[in-house]
Structure formats: C-alpha cells, structure tokens
Amino acid sequence: MRAALKLALLPLRTAPWAIVAIVLMIGFGGVLSVIGRHPHHEIVLIFAGIGFWFLWMLAGMALKGIARKEMLLLPDFPRALAQAAGAWALLFWLLPCVIVAARYGLRPAWMALGASAVGAAWAVLSTSGSRSGLWIWALIVAARFVPQSLWVVLEPALTSTWLPLAGLLLAALLLRLTWQRLFPAGDPPLPESPLAAPDPMRRGVGAGAGAPRGKLVQALNGWSELAGGVRLKRLAAHYHAAPSLVRERALLRALLLPHEQPRGWLVRWLLFGAFLTLYALSVGRDATLAVVCGYATFFAMTGLNTVGAGMPRLQPSLVELYFTLAPQTRADFKARLVDSFLGVLPGAILSAFVYTLLATVLIDRAQWLQVLTTTAILAPPLALGTLALYLNLPTGAIARMLVVLVTIVGQMGAYWTGYALLGHFGPLWGGAPTLVLTWGFAIGAWTAARRHWIDSSLSFDPPRAKAGT
Numbered sequence: 001m002r003a004a005l006k007l008a009l010l011p012l013r014t015a016p017w018a019i020v021a022i023v024l025m026i027g028f029g030g031v032l033s034v035i036g037r038h039p040h041h042e043i044v045l046i047f048a049g050i051g052f053w054f055l056w057m058l059a060g061m062a063l064k065g066i067a068r069k070e071m072l073l074l075p076d077f078p079r080a081l082a083q084a085a086g087a088w089a090l091l092f093w094l095l096p097c098v099i100v101a102a103r104y105g106l107r108p109a110w111m112a113l114g115a116s117a118v119g120a121a122w123a124v125l126s127t128s129g130s131r132s133g134l135w136i137w138a139l140i141v142a143a144r145f146v147p148q149s150l151w152v153v154l155e156p157a158l159t160s161t162w163l164p165l166a167g168l169l170l171a172a173l174l175l176r177l178t179w180q181r182l183f184p185a186g187d188p189p190l191p192e193s194p195l196a197a198p199d200p201m202r203r204g205v206g207a208g209a210g211a212p213r214g215k216l217v218q219a220l221n222g223w224s225e226l227a228g229g230v231r232l233k234r235l236a237a238h239y240h241a242a243p244s245l246v247r248e249r250a251l252l253r254a255l256l257l258p259h260e261q262p263r264g265w266l267v268r269w270l271l272f273g274a275f276l277t278l279y280a281l282s283v284g285r286d287a288t289l290a291v292v293c294g295y296a297t298f299f300a301m302t303g304l305n306t307v308g309a310g311m312p313r314l315q316p317s318l319v320e321l322y323f324t325l326a327p328q329t330r331a332d333f334k335a336r337l338v339d340s341f342l343g344v345l346p347g348a349i350l351s352a353f354v355y356t357l358l359a360t361v362l363i364d365r366a367q368w369l370q371v372l373t374t375t376a377i378l379a380p381p382l383a384l385g386t387l388a389l390y391l392n393l394p395t396g397a398i399a400r401m402l403v404v405l406v407t408i409v410g411q412m413g414a415y416w417t418g419y420a421l422l423g424h425f426g427p428l429w430g431g432a433p434t435l436v437l438t439w440g441f442a443i444g445a446w447t448a449a450r451r452h453w454i455d456s457s458l459s460f461d462p463p464r465a466k467a468g469t
Helices: 002-014 016-035 041-066 069-073 077-104 106-127 131-143 148-158 163-182 215-241 245-256 262-286 289-325 330-363 365-391 397-455
Strands: none
Touching (some): 002 016, 002 041, 002 077, 041 077, 041 106, 041 163, 069 077, 077 106, 106 163, 215 245, 215 262, 262 289, 262 330, 289 330, 289 397, 330 365
C-alpha cells in the first residue's frame, strides 16, 4: 500500500508548480461560472477539460520516468502500479463524471465518461513518445473537411447512447499501446549524440537512450548521419593537411554537432514542418498569422536547448578531446568549446524562415512580406539570445523548467511584439527599435553567458543519477 501511495503521488511531487497551475486553471473556470450573471457551463467544461488533460499528461510523464523493463521484476510492482492507476482513475476520471451527473444529469455524465476516458488515455499516450497519438490530431484535421451532408448521416451515431462505450474501448486500446511503448519487448536501441537536435517524433531533448522511431524517421536520420560522417572526415583531412584555428573550429562543430548540416536541417524541416502543417490545418482560418508564426519561431529554436541539456552527458567524452587539443589552460579549452556551439545558429535561423513562411502559405499569403521582414529582424538575435540562456541551465529541475518557460514565452512574445510594431509603424520606425533592442539584449546575454561558462569548473564526470533511477 505504501508503494502504491508513492506511485500515486509521484506526478504531484515531480511537478508541483504544474499542479498549482492546473488547479488554478480549473478553479478559474469555476469562478467565472459563479460570478457571471448566467451559468457559463461551456467555460467550466473547457477549463476543466484542459486542466485534467494536463494532469493526465503529468501522470504519463511520471510513468515514463520510471518505465524500465526490469521494474516489472520487482516484487509487487505491477500490483502497486495498478492500485495507483486505480486511485487516479477514481479521483480524476470517475469523480468528475459523478459531479457532472449530479449537476447536469445522467446522459451528460455518460457522455463525459467516454470522452474523458479517451482524453486521459490520449494524454498518457502522447507523453510516452508514441506517434500513435498524432492520429487523433489527423482525425481532427480530417473532420474540418467532412461535408455537411456526411455530418447529417453521422448525427445518429454521434448522439447514440452507445458512443461512450466505443470511447471506453478506444481508451483501452490507447492504454495498451502506451504499455507496449513504455515496456517494449526486445533490446533497447543504441544511444545517440547528446547534442542531437530534437524532432517532434521523439519526446524529450537529448534523451539518454534513443527512443524507438518509425522506419521513415530512422531512414531520414540515417541519411542525415551519413552526410555528417562524410563531412567530419572531410574536415578532419583538411585540418590535418593544414592546421589552422578556423579549420579547428569547423572540425569541432562537425564533431559536437553532427546534425547541424544541410541534410540534418532538411530532416528537421520535414518533421517539424509536418507538425506545423497539422497544427495550422487543425485550427483552420480561425488562427491568427502572428500567433502561428510565434509558435513556428519557438519550433525553430528548440534545437538550441540541446547544448545546455546535452553537455552534462557529454562530459565523460571530453577527456579524449581535451588531450587531443592539448590546450594551454582550462579556460582555453572551454573557450574553444563554447565558440563551437555557435554552429547551431545557422540551422535555427534558417528554420525560422522556413517555418514562418510555411505558416504564411497555409494561413494568409498576402502577409508574406511582413512575416519575412519580421523574421529577418528577429530570428538572428533571438537565436543568439536563446543560446545564451540555455548555455548555463541551472541544475535544479524547477529552476531549469522556469528558465525554459521564460525563454519560450520570451521568444513568442518578442515575435508577436515585433510583428505588431512592423505592422503599425512600418519597417523603418517599427523595425529599427526592435533591431537595436533585440541585438543589444542578445549580444549582452551571450557575452555574459560565454564568460560564465568559461569561468565555471570543468568536469569530466557523468551527470549524477536521480534518486530512485
């Protein structure tokens, strides 16, 4: 019983700030329904649905954190996990449906039972790293193109009392897929580079062991890695033929950042572009171009987080590199490393152009010039400033999460502000102040982050494992 209680409380202990935000979100919907003149049932359901969605996502992330095949060999672990899952289902699935039944009646509660089961199972599946959850997004996109005549034919099925039963069966299927994903049969795949750029088909940044991917993604990554290996050999031959500081930096970038080359960029554009296209089609014409371009800019900058997140795991591999370079001082070695990290900037900047222009084509082609101008002004300083913020990530999980959240909000907020300024004041009076402010912040942040990183202690030890892992 004690083990089941610890497992049930694990999502609440690992992300307390997220739990507070979820409770506030659900409570905000309840407050709006109370202070309004008329009951705002839709607002309550929307806020409650989003809150419980994120709550089950936290449960999925906690489950993924402890998902090891050897854990099934522990005494009573499956039973404790089943008890913890039952407690969560009772509190965050059945109890809300009982409240709906008391407030709105049995039929809405029966519908909520099936819908919430699918939502909870989908949230858990989405955090497991499986691509199966994307099929539901595909169904949402396809639903926007269904003719009205077909909706008339499907209306009896959509309003049938048997529909929640189909939702329960679908939820059971999604949970089975999640279990197979978290506890797969067979040997795990080989690890990948700690500084590999993320893709939307893999959950997490710089994951320790490469997550299983589909054959298409594996083929694309193999195609990219093949080009990276050829490029590394070519730069190594050039350096040994005529050593120079410029060729040494190029060789270091190819060694530490194997995916930062044209093929790696194309793979990233294809994967993230498909994800962005899916999002744009799902929201349709209701989306605001500036908002989607802000999201696109965030997608373009995700690869910069690999530097701060992947360096602790790369530390043991730096011993051989240290003796190969034979630097005069420790600061000289770290200066060479930190300067090589600038190799991630071209890919991030080009990705910002690709994603924002793709969003423009999908939503409003008439605004392409304003989007192109905004991206040209903001993408380079945003990339440099983001790299500076990610270079010295704090060791604490909560502090690191806050830095990442502030950085993401800053990226999208800067783009939205710049887009509005250029649209209102024009490229000269709106773009010039934006250019000065963003470059001033980026250069100052990079200079300070570079100096702090060089002055920090140099360690070749692997990162400490968390307790219980």
